[in-house]
Amino acid sequence: MEAARDDGEAAALGATHLTAEASDAQLVARCRTGDEDAWRELVDRFSRYVYAICVQAFRLPEHDAEDVYQEVFARVYEKLETLRDDDAFRPWIAQLTRRLCIDRKRSGAREEPADEVPDAAADDVLGDLDEAFDVHDALAALPDNCREILDRFFARDESYRTIGDALELPAGTIASRISRCLTKLREHWEETAPSPRPESR
Amino acid sequence: MKDVFDIEQLSRLIGMLPPAPAAWVQAAQELPRARRELETIVERAEADQAFREGVVADLETALRAEGIEPTRPLLEELRRRVSE
Numbered sequence: 001m002e003a004a005r006d007d008g009e010a011a012a013l014g015a016t017h018l019t020a021e022a023s024d025a026q027l028v029a030r031c032r033t034g035d036e037d038a039w040r041e042l043v044d045r046f047s048r049y050v051y052a053i054c055v056q057a058f059r060l061p062e063h064d065a066e067d068v069y070q071e072v073f074a075r076v077y078e079k080l081e082t083l084r085d086d087d088a089f090r091p092w093i094a095q096l097t098r099r100l101c102i103d104r105k106r107s108g109a110r111e112e113p114a115d116e117v118p119d120a121a122a123d124d125v126l127g128d129l130d131e132a133f134d135v136h137d138a139l140a141a142l143p144d145n146c147r148e149i150l151d152r153f154f155a156r157d158e159s160y161r162t163i164g165d166a167l168e169l170p171a172g173t174i175a176s177r178i179s180r181c182l183t184k185l186r187e188h189w190e191e192t193a194p195s196p197r198p199e200s201r
Numbered sequence: 202m203k204d205v206f207d208i209e210q211l212s213r214l215i216g217m218l219p220p221a222p223a224a225w226v227q228a229a230q231e232l233p234r235a236r237r238e239l240e241t242i243v244e245r246a247e248a249d250q251a252f253r254e255g256v257v258a259d260l261e262t263a264l265r266a267e268g269i270e271p272t273r274p275l276l277e278e279l280r281r282r283v284s285e
Contacts, residue, residue: 040230047229051221066225067273073229074274077236132217139215154215182208189211 025086032080043073046090048155049133050097057125058101064108068100075100090133094126138189145169146181153178228270235275238267243282256283 022030022038027045030038050072054065075096083092101122136155139147145167152158152166153174164171220226228235242263246253256263260279264271 034233036233039233043226043229043232047221047226048218051225052218056217066222069221069225070228070272071274073232074272074278077232128214129217132214135211135214136218150215154212155217155219157216157219182211185211186208 023087024089028080028083028086028089039077042076046093048136049090049129050093052129052132053094053097053126054101057098057122057129058105060101060104064104068097068104071100072097090130094130098122098126135185135189138185138192141188141192142181142184145177146184149174149177150181150185224270228272231270235264235269238269239264239275239279239282242267242279246283253283 022041024045027038027042031042050069051065054060054068055062060068072093076093083089136151139150142150148167149163152163153160158166160171160174163169163174169177242256246256256279260276260283261271264275264279269275
């Protein structure tokens with residue numbers, strides 16, 4: 001559940017942060033009924049994950065990453081009926097993204113030989129991204145502006161000043177807030193750390 | 202499963218998932234509407250040869266005219282459908 005907010009930034013961040021209001025399986029089930037709000041939420045929830053697989057694990061250039069990103073969601077939209085276990089949506093979309101990235105790298109290499117990303121290196125990053133997804137889910141449980149401050153600083157790479165201006169907080173307090181929020185996150189993580197997931201590749 | 206209780210590790214993991222460009226997210230979120238609009242274009246192309254030729258000649262403009270961001274999957278789908 002998203003943390004309570006005391007500012008007007010929810011809408012600005014809402015399109016891209018990972019929430020945990022409904023389980024993946026519940027969202028998938030709603031998408032199958034044609035619920036477009038559920039589809040928007042599903043894209044919102046997995047957007048960063050798919051993007052990161054493209055640009056971090058497989059280091060696709062931006063234009064290739066965009067094509068793969070759109071192809072992933074187009075295929076998810078078309079093939080959702082074929083998903084056998086709704087709880088396995090995350091490994092399913094990870095595998096789909098991975099396969100499309102590999103296809104793109106191979107077709108690109110045929111046209112213009114370039115540095116290959118070793119599969120093992122990409123798979124290591126995929127493992128880290130899976131953990132990162134869990135951590136972002138845990139962020140949603142933090143109080144007040146914690147999620148937003150941590151997301152802005154670490155994921156969006158915003159300066160103290162930018163964060164302070166956006167959240168109407170003194171820039172000089174941002175560092176200490178980040179520190180406190182990280183401590184809260186660690187405590188929450190230790191209490192609720194997820195059990196190991198099924199292999200996604 | 203890796204131990205990620207360390208603050209630095211948590212910070213690093215938060216930073217591993219920056220947002221995708223907003224336009225990408227929006228295009229993916231609007232996929233259901235885009236598919237509906239695409240069906241409308243295909244139906245009209247089947248009924249109107251001149252319109253069909255215009256669509257075949259410029260797929261991107263045809264999609265944009267309906268307010269659809271012409272992503273590669275949609276362009277390929279439209280090309281396939283109007284070429285059948």
